[in-house]
Amino acid sequence: MKNNGVLCQSWFDHPEWFEIGFDDMTHTEADFFESAFKKYCDFRVNRVLEPGCGSGRLITEMARRGYRMTGFDLSQPSLRYLRRRLQKLKLRAALLQANMADFRFPGKFDAAFCPINSFRHLTSEADAKRHLECIAAALRPGGIYILGLHLAPHDADPYCIERWYGRRGRIHVGTTLRVVASDRRRRVERLRISVLVREIEVGRPAPASKLQGSIESHNGNGRAHGSMKMAESSRIIGRLRDEFDYRLYTATQIKRLFASVPEFELLDVFDFWYDLDDPQRLDNELSDAVFILKRK
Numbered sequence: 112m113k114n115n116g117v118l119c120q121s122w123f124d125h126p127e128w129f130e131i132g133f134d135d136m137t138h139t140e141a142d143f144f145e146s147a148f149k150k151y152c153d154f155r156v157n158r159v160l161e162p163g164c165g166s167g168r169l170i171t172e173m174a175r176r177g178y179r180m181t182g183f184d185l186s187q188p189s190l191r192y193l194r195r196r197l198q199k200l201k202l203r204a205a206l207l208q209a210n211m212a213d214f215r216f217p218g219k220f221d222a223a224f225c226p227i228n229s230f231r232h233l234t235s236e237a238d239a240k241r242h243l244e245c246i247a248a249a250l251r252p253g254g255i256y257i258l259g260l261h262l263a264p265h266d267a268d269p270y271c272i273e274r275w276y277g278r279r280g281r282i283h284v285g286t287t288l289r290v291v292a293s294d295r296r297r298r299v300e301r302l303r304i305s306v307l308v309r310e311i312e313v314g315r316p317a318p319a320s321k322l323q324g325s326i327e328s329h330n331g332n333g334r335a336h337g338s339m340k341m342a343e344s345s346r347i348i349g350r351l352r353d354e355f356d357y358r359l360y361t362a363t364q365i366k367r368l369f370a371s372v373p374e375f376e377l378l379d380v381f382d383f384w385y386d387l388d389d390p391q392r393l394d395n396e397l398s399d400a401v402f403i404l405k406r407k
Contacts, residue, residue: 120351120353121186121353122304122306122351122353122355123165123184123186123188123189124186124188125188125306125349125351126165126166126167126186126188126189126192126193127166127192128284128306128308128349128351129165129166129189130165130166130168131277131278131279131282131284132275132276132277132284132286133168133227133277134168134277134278134279135277136227137168137169137172138172139385140169140226140385141169141172141173141176142385143257143381143385143387143401144159144169144173144222144224144257145176146387147255147257147387147403148221148222148255150387151255151378151379151403151405152221152222152253152254152255153253154221154253155221156178156221156222157178157179157221158178158179158181158218158219158220158221159173159178159179159180159181159220159221159222159223159224160180160181160182160216160220160222160223160224160246160249161173161180161181161182161183161223161224161225162182162183162209162211162214162223162225162229162242162246163183163184163211163225163229163230163232164182164183164184164189164193164206165184165186165189165229166189166192166193167182167189167192167193167196167197167204167206169224169226170182170193170197170204170206171193171196171197171200171202171204174197174202174203174204175200175202180204180205181204181205181206181216181220182204182205182206183206183207183208183209183214184208184209185208185209185210185211187208190206190207190208193206194206211229211230211232211233211238211242211245212233212238212239212241212242212245213241213245214245214249215245215248215249216249219249219250219251219254220249220250220251220254221250221251221254222250222254222255222256222257223246223249223250223254223255223256223257224256224257224258224259225256225257225258225259226257226258226259226401227259227260228259228260228261228357230242230258230259230260231260231261231357231358231360232355232356232357232358233358234299234356234357234358235358236368239358239368240368240371240372243256243368243369243372243375243404244372244374247372247374247375247406248374250406251406252406252407253405253406254405254406255378255403255404255405255406256375256402256403256404256405256406257401257402257403257404258401258402258404259383259399259400259401259402260360260365260400261398261399261400262360262361262362262365262397262398262399262400263295263359263360263361263398264361264362264395264396264397264398265361265395267398269290269293269295269300270289270290270291270293271289271290272287272288272289272290273287273288274286274287274288278311281310281311281312281313282308282309282310282311282348283308283309283310283311283345284306284307284308284309285306285307285308285309286304286305286306287304287305287306288302288303288304289302289303289304289305290302291303291354293359295359298358298359298360298364299356299357299358299359300356300357300359301354301355301356302354302355302356302357303352303353303354304351304352304353304354304355305350305351305352306349306350306351306352307347307349307350308347308348308349308350308351309345309346309347309348310345310346310348311344311345312344312345312346361395362393362394362395362397362400363395365393365400365402366393369402369404373407374406374407375404375405375406375407376404376405376407377393377402377403377404377405378403378404378405379402379403380392380393380397380400380401380402380403381400381401381403382397382399382400382401383399383401385401
């Protein structure tokens with residue numbers, strides 16, 4: 112479906128665009144996972160699960176590092192893209208289509224991770240709790256679940272905007288995420304994602320007056336995810352707009368959710384700097400949270 116030249120369909124139907132926007136975070140996240148495995152697990156971590164794996168950028172990176180990866184997602188386009196990429200790179204991972212609130216696997220995993228808000232697609236408390244229960248059932252005792260999401264401090268702007276940019280080869284992807292509706296009573300916010308994809312045209316420098324300057328992306332705390340200088344001519348090759356709901360969590364609400372799943376113990380909390388030497392306090396000032404949950 113098109114609207115004024117913009118393709119209106121699921122963001123996750125274009126995993127090749129989705130993934131580029133997060134390329135600059137992949138190695139940092141994977142390094143953090145490996146360090147967390149060594150710090151919090153009393154055994155060698157080998158078998159690892161990623162629910163809501165999407166395009167599989169982390170499945171691919173962790174498989175490259177030698178882990179036995181399993182991932183699942185509801186998006187068939189994302190899973191097809193990931194299978195092709197793994198085959199091209201001669202890597203292996205077990206992939207399947209499944210719901211984050213209802214899944215089971217034979218055997219036990221040593222660890223699992225779910226970064227950057229995938230968990231918040233579960234918009235009811237019952238589904239969120241069921242997800243944690245399914246993860247707990249999938250982990251061996253002593254295994255850890257690394258869960259990353261944005262919290263909603265009481266003084267946070269309910270209608271914030273985030274922008275980020277990524278480039279892979281000649282393809283440049285700019286993404287804007289805008290909160291268009293927020294209901295703290297129902298604990299749901301509506302987000303609109305807009306994606307603009309450009310192809311850099313080699314050998315055609317653009318006029319300096321039009322294309323000089325840097326473009327930065329920021330998360331909710333104003334921290335930069337990366338920057339890019341547009342110094343070449345480019346042409347638009349794709350536009351996309353999508354809307355979806357996220358569940359809202361304050362620090363108090365996420366603590367209550369974790370407490371409702373007694374199989375887990377909350378060990379530590381970090382922010383999106385992924386610094387294992389800098390744990391954070393879980394209070395209503397924290398917005399970017401990475402939780403380390405341990406299976407009892």
